Amino acid sequence: MNLKTKMERTSKSFCHWQRKAFGCLIGRRERKISGVMESTLKEMRNGESVLDMTDERGVGGGVGDIYGEDRATEDQLLTPWSFTIASGHSLLRDPRYNKGLAFTEAERDAHYLRGLLPPVILSQEHQEKRLMHTLRQYQVPLHRYMAMMDLQERNERLFYKLLIDHVEELLPVVYTPVVGEACQKYGSIFRRPQGLYISLKEKGKIFEVLKNWPERSIQVIVVTDGERILGLGDLGCQGMGIPVGKLSLYTALGGVRPSVCLPVTIDVGTNNKHLLEDEFYIGLRQRRATGQEYAELLDEFMSAVKQNYGEKVLVQFEDFANHNAFELLKKYGTTHLVFNDDIQGTASVVLAGLVAALRLVGGALADHTFLFLGAGEAGTGIAELIALEVSKKTKAPVEEARKKIWLVDSKGLIVSSRKESIQHFKQPWAHEHEPIKELVDAVKAIKPSVLIGTSGVGKTFTKEVVEAMAALNEKPLILALSNPTSQSECTAEEAYTWTEGRAIFASGSPFDPVKYDGKVFIPGQANNAYIFPGFGLGIIMSGTIRVHDDLLLAASEALAGQVTEENYEKGLIYPPFSNIRKISAHIAANVAAKAYELGLATRLPRPQDLVKYAESCMYTPVYRQYR
Ligand SMILES: NC(=O)C1=CN([C@@H]2O[C@H](COP(=O)(O)OP(=O)(O)OC[C@H]3O[C@@H](n4cnc5c(N)ncnc54)[C@H](OP(=O)(O)O)[C@@H]3O)[C@@H](O)[C@H]2O)C=CC1
Ligand SMILES: CC(=O)C(=O)O
Ligand SMILES: [Mg+2]
Numbered sequence: 001m002n003l004k005t006k007m008e009r010t011s012k013s014f015c016h017w018q019r020k021a022f023g024c025l026i027g028r029r030e031r032k033i034s035g036v037m038e039s040t041l042k043e044m045r046n047g048e049s050v051l052d053m054t055d056e057r058g059v060g061g062g063v064g065d066i067y068g069e070d071r072a073t074e075d076q077l078l079t080p081w082s083f084t085i086a087s088g089h090s091l092l093r094d095p096r097y098n099k100g101l102a103f104t105e106a107e108r109d110a111h112y113l114r115g116l117l118p119p120v121i122l123s124q125e126h127q128e129k130r131l132m133h134t135l136r137q138y139q140v141p142l143h144r145y146m147a148m149m150d151l152q153e154r155n156e157r158l159f160y161k162l163l164i165d166h167v168e169e170l171l172p173v174v175y176t177p178v179v180g181e182a183c184q185k186y187g188s189i190f191r192r193p194q195g196l197y198i199s200l201k202e203k204g205k206i207f208e209v210l211k212n213w214p215e216r217s218i219q220v221i222v223v224t225d226g227e228r229i230l231g232l233g234d235l236g237c238q239g240m241g242i243p244v245g246k247l248s249l250y251t252a253l254g255g256v257r258p259s260v261c262l263p264v265t266i267d268v269g270t271n272n273k274h275l276l277e278d279e280f281y282i283g284l285r286q287r288r289a290t291g292q293e294y295a296e297l298l299d300e301f302m303s304a305v306k307q308n309y310g311e312k313v314l315v316q317f318e319d320f321a322n323h324n325a326f327e328l329l330k331k332y333g334t335t336h337l338v339f340n341d342d343i344q345g346t347a348s349v350v351l352a353g354l355v356a357a358l359r360l361v362g363g364a365l366a367d368h369t370f371l372f373l374g375a376g377e378a379g380t381g382i383a384e385l386i387a388l389e390v391s392k393k394t395k396a397p398v399e400e401a402r403k404k405i406w407l408v409d410s411k412g413l414i415v416s417s418r419k420e421s422i423q424h425f426k427q428p429w430a431h432e433h434e435p436i437k438e439l440v441d442a443v444k445a446i447k448p449s450v451l452i453g454t455s456g457v458g459k460t461f462t463k464e465v466v467e468a469m470a471a472l473n474e475k476p477l478i479l480a481l482s483n484p485t486s487q488s489e490c491t492a493e494e495a496y497t498w499t500e501g502r503a504i505f506a507s508g509s510p511f512d513p514v515k516y517d518g519k520v521f522i523p524g525q526a527n528n529a530y531i532f533p534g535f536g537l538g539i540i541m542s543g544t545i546r547v548h549d550d551l552l553l554a555a556s557e558a559l560a561g562q563v564t565e566e567n568y569e570k571g572l573i574y575p576p577f578s579n580i581r582k583i584s585a586h587i588a589a590n591v592a593a594k595a596y597e598l599g600l601a602t603r604l605p606r607p608q609d610l611v612k613y614a615e616s617c618m619y620t621p622v623y624r625q626y627r
Contacts, residue, residue, distance in 0.1 A: 088112035095156045096259070099623050102127060107626050124623050128162050135170075141178045146189055148174050152248065153192055156258060160621035163252040167577050171249075175529060176509045177484030179245045180230045186238035187280035194244045195263030197237065199284050203297055206304040218309045219260035219540050220316065222246045222341075223301075225268060227288070227321035228377075231456030231487030234321075236270025237283025242319050246341070246532065253577075254533025254584045255618025256540065266301060268294055294324070302332055312602070314539050316341050316532065322376040326425050337539070339547045343381035345528035345535065346454075348552040350382045350479065351389055352559035353526050354450065356573040357504055359563075361449065361475045366390045368404065368477075371448035373439055373489060374455035375407040375414055378481060380425045382452065383407060385556070387428075388549060402428055406446050410455075412437040413446075443468040450477040453489030457482065461490035466498035474502065479526050481508040492523035506573060524574040531555050533580075534587025534614075541617050542592035543603030550598060551591050558590035559583065581618065588614035 086094045091111055099107075101122040108114050122130070131151065138144045148170065152159040163170050172178060182189065202209050226239025243263030250256040269286040270276060276285055289297070305313060317328055317340045329340045339345070354365060361368075370386060372379040383405045390401035407414045407429045413436040414422065414429050422430050436442045443451065443465055451469050453461055461480060469476035476499055480489035492511035495503045501516050506524035514521045535555045539547070562575045562583045575583055589610035595601040607613035 089116060092116060095153055095159075097626070098155045099124075100127065100155055100158070102623055104625075111626060124158065124161060127158055128165060131158070131162055132166060132169075135173075141173065142181055142185065142189070144173045145178045145182045146191075149191070149194070149244075153194070157621040157623055160248075160252050160258070160619075163248065164581065164621065167252065167580060171529070171577055172510050174248055175245050176230060176527065177486070179241050180232050180484035180486075183229050183235045183238050183241040184232060186235075186241055187275075187278060187282045190280075190282055195240055195247075195265060197240070197265055197267060198297075198301060199237070199267035200269070200289055200293070200297060201284070203300065206297075206300045207307055210304050210308045213262060215259045215262070217260055218262045218313055220247065220250055220256060220314045220536050221262045221264055221305060221309075222250075222316045222318050223264040223266060224317075224319045225266040225324070226270065226283075226319070227324070228342075228456075229319050230483040231458070232484070234270050234272045234275075234288075236272055236275055236281070237265055237267040238275065238281070239319060240265040246316070246318055249529050250533050250536055251619060252533075253529065253580045254535075254537045254588070255581060255614075255620070256533065256537055257619040260540075264301075266297065268297060298328065302336055306336060311545060312337060312540075312543055314339060314536055316345075316536070318342065322423075322425070325377050333547070337545060337547065339532070339535070339539075340377070340381075341528050341532050342377040344385075344547070344552050345532045346378045346481070347381040347385035348531045348535070348556040349528050349559065350452065350481070350526055351385050351553070352530070352556040353479065353506055353524065353573045354386065354477070355389075355556070355560040356563040356568075357477050359568055360504055360571065360573070361473075361477055364393065366394050366396075366401070366404075368449045369447060370405045370450045370452065371442060371446050372405075372407040372452045372454055373460055374453060374457075374482070375409040375426050375429065376454065376456075378454035379407055379452070380429065382454065383429060385549070385552060389553060389556075392553070399428075403431060405429065406431065406433075406442070406448070408436075408439055408442050413442045440464045440468055443472070447472050449473050451479070453480040453482055455482060455489065456487055458487040458489065461494070463494070463498050466490060466495060466503070470499040470502060475504055476502065477504045479506050481526055483508040483527075485509040485511075492521070495523075496521045504571060504573060522570050522572060524572050525577070526574065529577075530559055530574060530580070530583065531587065534558070534584030535591055537584060537614060537617065538588035538591030538595070541588060541603065541614060542595045542601035542606075544592070544595040544600045545602055546600055548595075548598060548600060551594050551600075554590040554594035555587045558587040562586055585611050585614040585618070588617075 086097050088111065092098050101117060101120055102124055103113055103117060104121060108117065135144050135147055138147065163174065196213050198206055198209060222243035224239045224242050226236045227234050229235040229239045229242055240263065243265060247261040247263050250261055251258045267283045268289040269284045271288050275281045305315060315336055315338045317325060317338065319342065320328065325340055325343060329338060329343060332338045358365065372383060387398050387401040387405060391398040413433060414426050415433045415435055416430045417435065418430065436445055439460065466478065469478060478495050482488055488507050488509060492505055492507060493514045495505040496514050496516045501519060501521065506526040508527050510525045511523045563573065564575065567575055592601060592610050596606045
């Protein structure tokens, strides 16, 4: 028997034994490593140990079945896929298992850690306290972001524990606004790849490239091509911060296990002159590929995803420019499980806020008039979902419901008489009206009760605009959705001050509470981060195969239902993020319930109590005992 066969046999029987003993470990921990047989055998000879993860279900609930833990076949466990058994120094270097100073005496003995750590043993809570203390010392927000990314790369469970336990404080660090600055400077701060980079160079090889990713059972992919990163424009390959950030929220806010999440950036070049000239830029140094070249790369990617991960992997398109976003959603919406967060997730979160706001401003949705600044993905996505909801509630045709929704783009109010051609996604909103160029004039003419900013341009809700809203409405509803904070259409302070404290206000990026006229006003955060984590969990746990508008409405309804009396008393139209895991469980349950009703859910039998089931599926980052 030659050495290779010998090693394969040894490895195979070892896999078999280990799978028997530690079923949940194997199948997920298999890793593609070149020369894996040699290294596996070497590790075994060196007395490497096995980590017992059998308490995973205990702390993480019934996750095993929905994540397909035991799906790997014997063949998959052999070349090129195998698994490593971490212990000793490599255990400390593996972010998924590393517990740092929290390893117990027994674990230090059992896993060859003696001498590799100082004598002190800290609890996870104590580690959190120490980290928060350190993070709060950083004055520069980007340094906090970098510290959080380092933690994620060092100790995954501690990263998620910290993020979950301090969600309101840390969300602005790993997400908007700081992630925006991080993307702008991604080349300079780049340390380790946190996602998969698929560039034009990988054309023809994407199937193999996906196999380079260390995890096999992927259930959610967030993909960007970096062309419209928040309201910061084309950041090319450096947009990677967005899929990484969004997926960390999938885990922290929605309880989707990190190992099933895959961040992807498609690099077809950038038209950002500044980046093309930046010596630290990490992407392809060429102008964006378009047309057939672009379409072919995306096509290859989408096929490779399906081939590698099956039909039920959720692909979330994020921060594509609108000239591609609508088309991609339409093209793959019938063949893949796809979701556009900017069009659909944003629509769902805003509709929830509007429905909740009715408690404060009165009337039904159909009684209100809506004016948007910005008629792209977010603007038209929200507008369409409002129209759909109004149409369902009033039984009027959706065309009728659209009549009370108006949009302004960079050329002014969208009207049917506009001379230039109107992009297809704007056409349903081209109502009959005389052309109006300025937003303030549109406010005066249309007389909206709700003003929504989705322009990506900061400071566009001027004093004049906000005062015009205040003159028309007792309680003007003003949503400044553009991100990051620098692009917000107005600040919370401006909204409250210019309306003499009468505005109901929410923004895409967070603002601190505002003191006005002796009263404290707490602005809400209208961000799709409320929706996509729970939405994704609902899709995964029900095995849903397609996204349908009714699922977005279900998510929206669940979110609105989580706003409490106490929140309303404070003028809030969204519940606080501190309750997000509970909120996500309700969103997941409502989405799954609707999916079962529509026949889109494939995981049978349907659990009786979907909220409980969602909670039981959620990943929790509490350390596990390694026996
Ligand atoms: N809070 C949240 O959860 C979310 C927030 N957003 C934010 O919304 C913003 C827009 O995103 P998205 O819709 O995808 O972007 P798009 O590029 O698809 O749309 C932008 C729209 O704004 C219009 N516009 C640009 N400048 C002006 C201006 N000066 N006056 C009037 N209209 C203008 C554009 O007009 P034209 O068509 O004529 O070019 C276009 O219609 C971003 O800042 C993004 O961060 C997005 C998703 C979620
Ligand atoms: C929040 C978000 O998805 C955006 O600003 O693009
Ligand atoms: Mg986005």
